[in-house]
Amino acid sequence: xxxxxxxxxxxxxxxxxxxxxxxxxxxxxxxxxxxxxxxxxxxxxxxxxxxxxxxxxxxxxxxxxxxxxxxxxxxxxxxxxxxxxxxxxxxxxxxxxxxxxxxxxxxxxxxxxxxxxxxxxxxxxxxxxxxxxxxxxxxxxxxxxxxxxxxxxxxxxxxxxxxxxxxxxxxxxxxxxxxxxxxxxxxxxxxxxxxxxxxxxxxxxxxxxxxxxxxxxxxxxxxxxxxxxxxxxxxxxxxxxxxxxxxxxxxxxxxxxxxxxxxxxxxxxxxxxxxxxxxxxxxxxxxxxxxxxxxxxxxxxxxxxxxxxxxxxxxxxxxxxxxxxxxxxxxxxxxxxxxxxxxxxxxxxxxxxxxxxxxxxxxxxxxxxxxxxxxxxxxxxxxxxxxxxxxxxxxxxxxxxxxxxxxxxxxxxxxxxxxxxxxxxxxxxxxxxxxxxxxxxxxxxxxxxxxx
Numbered sequence: 001x002x003x004x005x006x007x008x009x010x011x012x013x014x015x016x017x018x019x020x021x022x023x024x025x026x027x028x029x030x031x032x033x034x035x036x037x038x039x040x041x042x043x044x045x046x047x048x049x050x051x052x053x054x055x056x057x058x059x060x061x062x063x064x065x066x067x068x069x070x071x072x073x074x075x076x077x078x079x080x081x082x083x084x085x086x087x088x089x090x091x092x093x094x095x096x097x098x099x100x101x102x103x104x105x106x107x108x109x110x111x112x113x114x115x116x117x118x119x120x121x122x123x124x125x126x127x128x129x130x131x132x133x134x135x136x137x138x139x140x141x142x143x144x145x146x147x148x149x150x151x152x153x154x155x156x157x158x159x160x161x162x163x164x165x166x167x168x169x170x171x172x173x174x175x176x177x178x179x180x181x182x183x184x185x186x187x188x189x190x191x192x193x194x195x196x197x198x199x200x201x202x203x204x205x206x207x208x209x210x211x212x213x214x215x216x217x218x219x220x221x222x223x224x225x226x227x228x229x230x231x232x233x234x235x236x237x238x239x240x241x242x243x244x245x246x247x248x249x250x251x252x253x254x255x256x257x258x259x260x261x262x263x264x265x266x267x268x269x270x271x272x273x274x275x276x277x278x279x280x281x282x283x284x285x286x287x288x289x290x291x292x293x294x295x296x297x298x299x300x301x302x303x304x305x306x307x308x309x310x311x312x313x314x315x316x317x318x319x320x321x322x323x324x325x326x327x328x329x330x331x332x333x334x335x336x337x338x339x340x341x342x343x344x345x346x347x348x349x350x351x352x353x354x355x356x357x358x359x360x361x362x363x364x365x366x367x368x369x370x371x372x373x374x375x376x377x378x379x380x381x382x383x384x385x386x387x388x389x390x391x392x393x394x395x396x397x398x399x400x401x402x403x404x405x406x407x408x409x410x411x412x413x414x415x416x417x418x419x420x421x422x423x424x425x426x427x428x429x430x431x432x433x434x435x436x437x438x439x440x441x442x443x444x445x446x447x448x449x450x451x452x
Contacts, residue, residue, distance in 0.1 A: 018101030086120030091165030112438030189391025209243030211379015
């Protein structure tokens, strides 16, 4: 068995039920096979074995009282995976599906994503199996305060800087930061995604969606294409999807789809800026369901209980560019084949690992431009890093400056992926390029520290 094969086998043997983590580790490590030959020093120092083990895993109970006066108990987690190049950095996810395997996969991916940004940030992830959907503001506040009563002792501006993720938006960040500030008696940049009045950065809410589109635009440009006139399928309807719609519209594309956990809407006339504003109000203010879009706009069709990718497959809808912005493993092999059949030329991932390994093979075998999440959705954490910089300097950059820095970072990530892929004999392979470019920086830092 190869060195990489042995590392993967041991990871599966140690934690046999962490399937999402196995998938992420296998996807990254397999593309690092060529580095074992060029860098025997990494093999000798067992960098590959060490990088799949988190620095530490923190798990704790989160008791809170609901509006009926009943005590509820959830689990809280923080996986501090690797801080070789900077303080731990990664989001908090509040969703019933959260477990240790999912958070290890997300934290592991975060190592390489953060490295690709060129900013000094390590990789981490955390969250809880708490479901914020349908919870009142008071219930969300009581949960967030309880969650922070334990988490506060493990984070800090130079130690670990969490951000938001699925289920953790401005409301939840505000409650957590307010409680942290109270119990620590300090106002520091310990969380990112904060509101503008208390240390947040302009463009941070938009950053992941914008960055995903910027990365797709860079890929399209390698074949002489732009977004102008392209049919774009976007999954999700949260923060990432909303701002991906906004940026695609600005670049001349036409977004034809969005979804949430209960339904999919297809609008072949396009989700215009006015319609996008309606969705932002629906999802962010009224916390409604995407099916309400079809009630308002008669030309839209709502498919209850179907994912976007199922609808595209079954209805044969033409798609030029696909931006999966919902959750992990949402696009499978059949979906990928349908995208190819329906004319898709580019897939740029706004979510973390939204394509299964089988789907990725379909993309690559059919010559699609494919931007993996650790590269394509790095705009969010990149702008979190910019928020950290502004907090440290007690400055606030204007919108144009932050957006320009984000665009520059995404262009640099794109170039890094292509350069690394070519240097290691896999020209044009964005998956290998992203993994290798992200890994080398972290591996060299780990090597410099000795065995720690």
